[in-house]
Amino acid sequence: MTAPRVEVDLDAVEHNARTLVDRLAPLGIHVTGVTKGVGGAPEVAERMLSAGVAMLGESRMENVERLRAGGIAAPVLLVRSPMMSEVQQVVALTEASCNTEVRVVQALAAAATARRRVHGVVLMVELGDLREGILPEDLLAVAAAVLPLRGVQLRGIGANLACQHGVLPDPTNMALLDRLVGSVEEALALRLATVSGGSSVHLEWALSGAETGRVDDLRLGEAILLGVEPARRTPIAGLRTDAFRLVAEVIEAKVKPSAPWGRVGQAAFGPVPVPRDSGDRRRTILAVGQQDTDPSGLVPPPGMMVLGASSDHLLLDAGSTVLEVGDEVAFGLSYGSLVRATASCPTTYLTPTIA
Ligand SMILES: *Cc1c(COP(=O)(O)O)cnc(C)c1O
Numbered sequence: 001m002t003a004p005r006v007e008v009d010l011d012a013v014e015h016n017a018r019t020l021v022d023r024l025a026p027l028g029i030h031v032t033g034v035t036k037g038v039g040g041a042p043e044v045a046e047r048m049l050s051a052g053v054a055m056l057g058e059s060r061m062e063n064v065e066r067l068r069a070g071g072i073a074a075p076v077l078l079v080r081s082p083m084m085s086e087v088q089q090v091v092a093l094t095e096a097s098c099n100t101e102v103r104v105v106q107a108l109a110a111a112a113t114a115r116r117r118v119h120g121v122v123l124m125v126e127l128g129d130l131r132e133g134i135l136p137e138d139l140l141a142v143a144a145a146v147l148p149l150r151g152v153q154l155r156g157i158g159a160n161l162a163c164q165h166g167v168l169p170d171p172t173n174m175a176l177l178d179r180l181v182g183s184v185e186e187a188l189a190l191r192l193a194t195v196s197g198g199s200s201v202h203l204e205w206a207l208s209g210a211e212t213g214r215v216d217d218l219r220l221g222e223a224i225l226l227g228v229e230p231a232r233r234t235p236i237a238g239l240r241t242d243a244f245r246l247v248a249e250v251i252e253a254k255v256k257p258s259a260p261w262g263r264v265g266q267a268a269f270g271p272v273p274v275p276r277d278s279g280d281r282r283r284t285i286l287a288v289g290q291q292d293t294d295p296s297g298l299v300p301p302p303g304m305m306v307l308g309a310s311s312d313h314l315l316l317d318a319g320s321t322v323l324e325v326g327d328e329v330a331f332g333l334s335y336g337s338l339v340r341a342t343a344s345c346p347t348t349y350l351t352p353t354i355a
Pocket of ligand 1: 034160198
C-alpha cells in the first residue's frame with residue numbers, strides 16, 4: 001500500500017458522533033459535525049450524519065465542494081467568515097455561514113437574491129478569545145443592519161472560544177452570550193432560531209450540569225474525530241481516540257551515535273537544540289515530513305520517540321524495536337497533524353466487518 005497514508009476507522013468516528021449527539025440531546029443541544037479536520041471527506045461526513053448530527057460545519061469552500069461532489073446533500077454551515085471573493089460560491093453551496101462583517105453579509109444578500117435563494121446568517125460575537133467576533137457592544141447594531149436585508153435571514157448568534165488564546169467557556173462568558181441573545185431578541189422583537197454556543201471545548205461546560213441557557217447547537221470537530229477535549233487534550237470518557245493513524249515507511253534503519261558532530265548552524269526548519277550524547281541508538285528514518293503533517297503532533301508507538309523532522313524525513317528513535325527498511329510505523333495524530341496529513345496524504349478507509 002502507498003505510504004505515507006492516513007487510515008481512518010469510520011466506525012470509531014460514527015461511534016464518537018453518536019455518543020456526543022446522545023449526550024447533548026437531553027440538554028436540547030444538537031450537533032453540527034465539523035469536517036474541516038479531514039478536508040471535508042464525504043466518507044467521514046456520511047458517518048457523522050448517520051450518527052445523527054443535525055448539520056455539517058466546514059471552514060473552507062474547497063472542502064464544501066468536495067462534500068457536495070461526494071453526494072452529501074445535508075445542510076452545511078460555513079464556520080469561517082466568507083471571503084468577499086467567494087460569496088457566490090457560499091450562497092450556491094451552503095445553507096448558512098458565520099459572519100462578523102456587515103459588508104460581507106450585504107454581499108451574501110446580493111448574491112443570494114440574484115439566485116432567488118435565502119442564505120442563513122449566524123452572527124459571531126466576541127467573548128474574549130479574540131479570534132472572530134463582533135464586540136458585544138456592537139452586536140445589536142450589526143443585527144439591526146442585517147435584519148432588513150433581502151436574500152439573507154438572521155438565523156442566530158454564535159460564539160467561539162479557545163481557538164486563539166485558549167480562553168475557556170465559563171459561567172460568566174456563557175451567561176453574557178445568553179444575555180446578548182435576549183437583548184437582541186427584545187430590541188428587534190424577534191426570536192432567533194439558533195444559538196451556536198461553541199466547539200469541542202464547550203463539551204465539558206455543557207455536560208457539567210452548567211446552565212446552558214439558549215444554546216441549542218455545538219459545532220464539534222476534534223471531539224468527534226479524535227475523541228479528546230481540546231483544552232487539555234485528554235480523552236473524553238466513552239469515546240474512541242484511535243479513529244485516525246498516519247502510516248509511514250522506513251527508508252533507513254541504523255544504529256548511530258545520538259549526538260551530531262561538526263560545526264553547528266541552523267537546521268532545515270530553523271535552530272534545533274543539539275541533543276546530548278546518550279550513546280549509540282537505533283535511529284530510524286521514515287519517508288514523511290513537514291510537507292505531509294505537523295511532526296510535533298505525531299504520537300509514535302510505545303517505546304519510540306520522534307527526534308525531529310525536515311520536509312520529507314522523520315527521525316525516530318525506535319528504542320528496543322528492531323525496524324527494517326520497508327517496515328511501516330503507525331502514529332496517532334493531534335488535530336493539527338491530522339489537518340495537514342489529510343490535506344496531503346492519501347486516505348484509506350477501514351470498515352471493520354460487524355460480527
Ligand atoms: C474549527 C471550528 C469549530 C470546530 O472546532 P473543534 O475544536 O474541532 O470542535 C467550531 N467553530 C468554529 C468557528 C471553528 O472554526
